[in-house]
Amino acid sequence: MTTGIAELADALLAGQRRALAKAITLAESTRPEHEGQAQHLLTLLQGRAGKTIRVGLTGVPGVGKSTFIEALGVHLADQGQRVAVLAVDPSSARTGGSIMGDKTRMPRLTVHPNAFIRPSPSGGTLGGVARRTRETMLLCEAAGYDVLLVETVGVGQSETHVAGMTDLFVLLTLPNAGDELQGIKRGIMELADICVVNKADTNPQAAVRAQTELRTALTLLTPHDAPWRPVALKASALTGEGIPELWAKVQQYAAHVDLNAKRYQQTAGWFDELLREAAWREFQRQTGTEVIHRARQAVQSGDLTAVQGVEKLLASHRETASV
């Protein structure tokens, strides 16, 4: 089996699309033996990634995300860049938004020789999906893809995850932004490095207004000393207007921000997050969820202060773990 994994690594490094798809399936599997194999594969591929740029994209339903990503992807793939499209979307995973769905919604990109489209991993919690997406990104990079477009559905938590694993984050909005942005959860806009008013062709005047409004909001949200000042653009995935300008901004961003330092920090942050989660699960396992539940109820009913509740659980944990 170890031989099989080494061969898979070689095929993937050689740029074989089927090997990449197989490797991602392995990374997404929740079967324990697959998890071990996937980790082994990732070890073999460590340090083999090329110079990739990772772009996160989000926007409310109806903003035209698929069409936009296809337009951007085809624009880049036509220039000879190898483009991988990944989706982080636990909800559509649950409702069965799968390969056929993704292939249907990006018909031109699907058949492009320079493109690789991977739908949302099926099943699992958001944390699990985010974890697999990180590993899928590493696999795509080892396979020689130059651009990773990571799409989320705007449900809130997943955007924070994607912003934490990409080099920059693009928020798509509609020309009537005043209304449409209402649908965007608190906090999404301040993740954005670039905002794009999509479907600008449908109402050019409204698009200009929306762009101005966005610019004001972004200015208010960004501190003076930020290494990058978020910009508001407008585009039309349908006519192709604004797509090259967006990509020029992405490149400007990449030249402006120290991406190595950013990724280094993201990796450390991801490790710390995983470790704290693991520590918390260990604590729950050792202390017992029922015991924790009772203490929380005592705090909520006012029988204990929060500090007292925690101290009680700590004492109980030390007794159980006897360390």
Place this chain on the structure above:
Amino acid sequence: MTTGIAELADALLAGQRRALAKAITLAESTRPEHEGQAQHLLTLLQGRAGKTIRVGLTGVPGVGKSTFIEALGVHLADQGQRVAVLAVDPSSARTGGSIMGDKTRMPRLTVHPNAFIRPSPSGGTLGGVARRTRETMLLCEAAGYDVLLVETVGVGQSETHVAGMTDLFVLLTLPNAGDELQGIKRGIMELADICVVNKADTNPQAAVRAQTELRTALTLLTPHDAPWRPVALKASALTGEGIPELWAKVQQYAAHVDLNAKRYQQTAGWFDELLREAAWREFQRQTGTEVIHRARQAVQSGDLTAVQGVEKLLASHRETASV
């Protein structure tokens, strides 16, 4: 000593200002025997709080926070309300911003019979200061204060803490908001339930413009289904303009939002946060910070993936704790 604490509780419940000050000093103490006494005192006072409204306030240096809080405090105290002013400010605590400082900067409120001013707890981390501020709030409420004004200095993290322990959060800004808001950290504005353009008397036209800009930004930041839509007001602490209108908004907020449900949720959230922190400290203590540090370095240098690093530490922890 238990008798002493019971007497202190009685004196505090009777509204004796000296007893309140002594109780807060006890709650702020880091001496282990004081911590036990403080928790005992809090238990005696459980459920004795009256109907208090907790208002968090922040703004960049120069926005006129002290003058504003004094104007608001005197306005309320003159109407017969009992007002307590608390500060959450670990940095000024470190540099020695202390009782005399606070008394000098709010001269009228300091001598008002209905007011109680408490400076930042001295020393300690932000988390520690936040913890003590929560307990200080409980003590003030048991002592019969109707309004708690909790001030922060706009350094970022402390605002999130204060927003998590108050009923509503007020952000003070200046008339030239476009420039001034730059100094506000990302994320502060979206904590705000009410924004106030202070010093409106210095430049009435700019104040109206700033109010409009803030209104746009707040609209963009607030989802449609929010129980409260943040408002932008203008005021002048110097002339007193806008202070009664601000308070009317606070009351409107209190009538509009289910504060009991909000506090219930805050308490549960605070308990969970403390417990996760405690679990994490236990994990570090049992595993050893040096071992964790080495794993993090291996992840950052690319020798291990984040998942592998965590799994290695988990295995090491289970060996050490042998459970």
